[in-house]
Amino acid sequence: xNARKLLYVxxxxxxxxxxxxxxxxxIRPIGLPTVPTKPVQQLFNKIxxxxxxxxxxxxxDYGPSSEPELNPMxxxxxxxxxxxxVKVLVMALFPLGGVNMAIDQLQAVAxxxxxxxYGVDFVNLGYKDGAQAAMKRMDISIESLFPADVNGDPTxxxxxxxxxxxxxxxxxxxxxxxxxxxxxxxNLVNAQFGVPVAVGCTAVSAPKYxxxxxxxxxxxxxxxxKGGSEYEKLLVDKYEFARELYEQPEIKITSAMAxxxxxSIVHVIIIVFIIFGNTMYFIMKRQxxxx
Amino acid sequence: MRRTIPLVIxxxxxxxxxxxxFVPHGSISGANDWLDSALVIVAAFALxxxxxxxxxxxxxxxxxxxxxxxxxxxxxxxxxxxxxxxLVGGTGVHPSFQWMFVNMxxxxxxxxxxxxxxxxxxxxxxxxxxxxxxxxxxxxxxxIVMMGRIPFGDMMTRGMMTPLSxxxxxxxxxxxxxxxxxxxxxxxxxxxxxxILGIETTYLGTGKD
Numbered sequence: 214x215n216a217r218k219l220l221y222v223x224x225x226x227x228x229x230x231x232x233x234x235x236x237x238x239x240i241r242p243i244g245l246p247t248v249p250t251k252p253v254q255q256l257f258n259k260i261x262x263x264x265x266x267x268x269x270x271x272x273x274d275y276g277p278s279s280e281p282e283l284n285p286m287x288x289x290x291x292x293x294x295x296x297x298x299v300k301v302l303v304m305a306l307f308p309l310g311g312v313n314m315a316i317d318q319l320q321a322v323a324x325x326x327x328x329x330x331y332g333v334d335f336v337n338l339g340y341k342d343g344a345q346a347a348m349k350r351m352d353i354s355i356e357s358l359f360p361a362d363v364n365g366d367p368t369x370x371x372x373x374x375x376x377x378x379x380x381x382x383x384x385x386x387x388x389x390x391x392x393x394x395x396x397x398x399x400n401l402v403n404a405q406f407g408v409p410v411a412v413g414c415t416a417v418s419a420p421k422y423x424x425x426x427x428x429x430x431x432x433x434x435x436x437x438x439k440g441g442s443e444y445e446k447l448l449v450d451k452y453e454f455a456r457e458l459y460e461q462p463e464i465k466i467t468s469a470m471a472x473x474x475x476x477s478i479v480h481v482i483i484i485v486f487i488i489f490g491n492t493m494y495f496i497m498k499r500q501x502x503x504x
Numbered sequence: 505m506r507r508t509i510p511l512v513i514x515x516x517x518x519x520x521x522x523x524x525x526f527v528p529h530g531s532i533s534g535a536n537d538w539l540d541s542a543l544v545i546v547a548a549f550a551l552x553x554x555x556x557x558x559x560x561x562x563x564x565x566x567x568x569x570x571x572x573x574x575x576x577x578x579x580x581x582x583x584x585x586x587x588x589x590x591l592v593g594g595t596g597v598h599p600s601f602q603w604m605f606v607n608m609x610x611x612x613x614x615x616x617x618x619x620x621x622x623x624x625x626x627x628x629x630x631x632x633x634x635x636x637x638x639x640x641x642x643x644x645x646x647x648i649v650m651m652g653r654i655p656f657g658d659m660m661t662r663g664m665m666t667p668l669s670x671x672x673x674x675x676x677x678x679x680x681x682x683x684x685x686x687x688x689x690x691x692x693x694x695x696x697x698x699x700i701l702g703i704e705t706t707y708l709g710t711g712k713d
Contacts, residue, residue, distance in 0.1 A: 224626045231625045245655035248663075250670060277605075277613035308551070310613075313605040343547025350540050358544070416653065423673050424681035439653050477654035479621055484647055486629040491643070494633050 216497035220490065227486060234482045238474035239466075245477055247470055249443040252426060256411045256433035257293070257447045259385055265298040267384040268377045273315040274307040274344075274394035279415050283389045284318060285469035286413040286441035289448050289455075290387060291322040296452060299384075300376050301335040304359070306347060306394050312340035312363065325458070332362075332371040339363035344394050345401055352380050352406050380406045385432070389413045399425045413440060438476055441469030511702045518700035558583065645672055 249257075263269070271290065275283050294301050303319055305311030319337055329335060338359040341347040350358045356374050361367055368374050376382055386408050388398045395412040399422075403410040409432045412422055416437025425431040435444060445468055448455040459468055517539065524536035562576040586609075589601040634640040651657030652669020698704035 222629075227626045227629055228622045231622050235621070246659075247655060248658065248666065250666065277610035278617040280610060280614050281618070310605060310609065313602060313610075316602060317606060341544065342551060343544045346540060346543035346547050350544060353537050353540070357541075420673060420677050421681050421685070423678040424685055427674055427678045428682075437653070473655065477656050479625070480650050480654045481656055483625050483628050484650055486625065487632045487643070487647065490629045490632065491634050 216493045216500055220493040220497055230482055230486075231479055234478040235475050238471075238478050242465075242471055243474045243477075244470075245474055247442045247446040247473065249447050252434040252436075253440055253443040254447065256290075256385075256387070256435065257444060259409070259411070259432065260290070260293050260297060260299065261451075263294075263297055263299045263384050265300070266376070268300040268302060268373070268382055269294060269384055270302045270304065270377075270386045272386065272388045272390075272394070272398065273303065273305040273311045273318070274388050274390040274392070274398075275314060275415075276307060276310040276391065277314070279391040280314065281472065282415045282438050282441065282469075283391070283413060284314070285438070285467065285472065286435055286444060287314070287318045287389050288322055289441065289444045289469075290389075290413070291318065292325070292455060292458070293444075293448055295322065295326045295329055295334070296454065298329070298334065300373050302338060302355070302373070302377050302383075303335065304338040305340045306344040306397075307390070307392065308340070308342065315339075316363065332366075333373055336368065336371055336373050337363040338368065345397050348397060348401050349405075351402075354379055380408045383408055385409045385411060387411045387413065391415055391418065395422065396425070399430050403430050411435070438469050438472045442473045445470050507705070507708060510708055511705070515700055515702060518696070555583070555587075645676075648672060 260269070271287070271294075273287065291301065303315050305315045315337055319335070323329060323331070323335065338355075339362060341358060347358055355377050356368050359368055362371070380402065386398055386402055388395045388410065390396075390398075390412055391414065395414055395418070398410045399412065402408050410430070411433035412425075412431055413435035414422060414437070416439065419434065419436030419440075422431060422434050422436070426434045435441060445455075445459065449459050458464055459470070465471055521536055521539060524532045559580065562580055564570075565576045566573050566580075586601065586604060589598050589604070592598060593601060632639075632643050632646065634643050648665065649669045649672055651661075652665040652672075657665030657669070695704065699707065
């Protein structure tokens with residue numbers, strides 16, 4: 214056996230196997246079980262404890278590159294809030310498409326609920342530049358920072374704004390973040406103004422948030438597709454409407470639970486390759502020593 | 505004078521919010537609130553500044569016919585068309601802007617990000633080698649975390665992988681992250697003090713026209 218030859222296998226072989234590993238579960242879903250973890254459960258419990266008199270901020274702090282990981286998370290959290298009739302302020306502090314993600318996701322989810330009204334139960338405040346400066350300003354007045362919503366309509370006439378004067382009225386801030394904006398919410402809004410903050414982030418940025426989570430500066434962390442799938446699982450287990458919704462093919466295919474099938478297979482392929490590579494590495498070293 | 509006035513402004517504007525943070529009296533915080541509003545406006549100016557920079561860099565590339573100048577045409581055309589619809593109808597509501605975003609920008613960026621899985625798989629195969637003790641520890645930790653992120657891990661180990669992976673993320677990883685975060689925060693604080701006190705003046709430029 215030529216270990217050296219196997220060790221330097223053509224990278225196209227790896228690409229091909231990853232492509233097959235990603236495609237097969239999309240065509241034939243496996244439906245692997247999902248077990249919710251404590252950090253995800255904490256946000257679910259928090260929203261469960263809220264009602265029509267409570268207001269939450271959902272900040273779309275990500276762009277299209279993080280869409281596959283964070284869209285399912287955004288949808289399940291919005292569905293949960295609307296189901297509980299919690300008032301939702303949607304905003305975007307990420308410049309590269311955050312507001313467009315917000316428009317897209319909000320529109321898709323709000324259409325599923327007949328008895329919620331724009332300006333009363335939810336509002337899209339649009340994009341504001343200068344993330345930290347905007348966050349600081351919201352402690353004084355949210356309406357003064359967003360005098361008009363995403364459509365250009367004045368916010369001062371909207372009933373929802375009476376429930377969202379400043380951070381004193383906000384039950385929790387949920388930042389769906391790529392990059393540093395999630396950290397700003399934690400180390401500015403939580404640390405200075407004491408507002409509970411939950412962050413839903415891509416899997417690659419999750420490690421840095423564990424320091425804040427352990428320190429109690431964050432009440433919850435939803436890391437990547439796994440975090441999203443755990444939230445969906447909690448929603449599906451609790452609510453009949455969610456169970457039916459996530460059975461619909463067009464929603465099922467884009468859900469985090471379906472995405473976990475793909476992630477699982479690709480992770481296994483990578484792990485197998487790592488183990489195979491190391492085995493070949495040691496065999497090659499032994500062969501070279503023997504020579 | 506050209507250097508002194510900006511330094512004095514920086515000193516006063518930099519010091520005032522710190523003062524207001526510790527003295528939250530109405531007479532002090534009023535001016536601080538105004539500064540917060542001004543900060544949002546100043547931050548917004550970074551966007552046109554960035555746009556001007558992108559346009560200048562790419563037009564220069566076009567003029568000189570530098571390598572890959574064709575991509576600059578695509579970039580400038582995209583920038584002009586998106587900016588036009590954005591300025592005409594607002595980024596939020598104009599259907600053409602949102603259509604281009606959903607059907608062009610979004611799939612392109614998602615594709616770029618999706619390609620990472622192929623490169624990560626290839627890089628992991630080539631780079632993750634148990635060459636020494638440190639590399640072996642890293643390798644084992646990586647495999648545990650990867651297995652902990654998928655249902656297979658728990659199925660194969662009777663539910664051991666998720667708690668083990670969470671422990672790695674919550675204890676050793678959080679400890680290392682804390683070190684990085686505290687270090688970066690101290691660096692930012694010391695840089696801020698240097699700027700406020702006028703020790704660090706590179707933001708003023710070199711003084712040459």
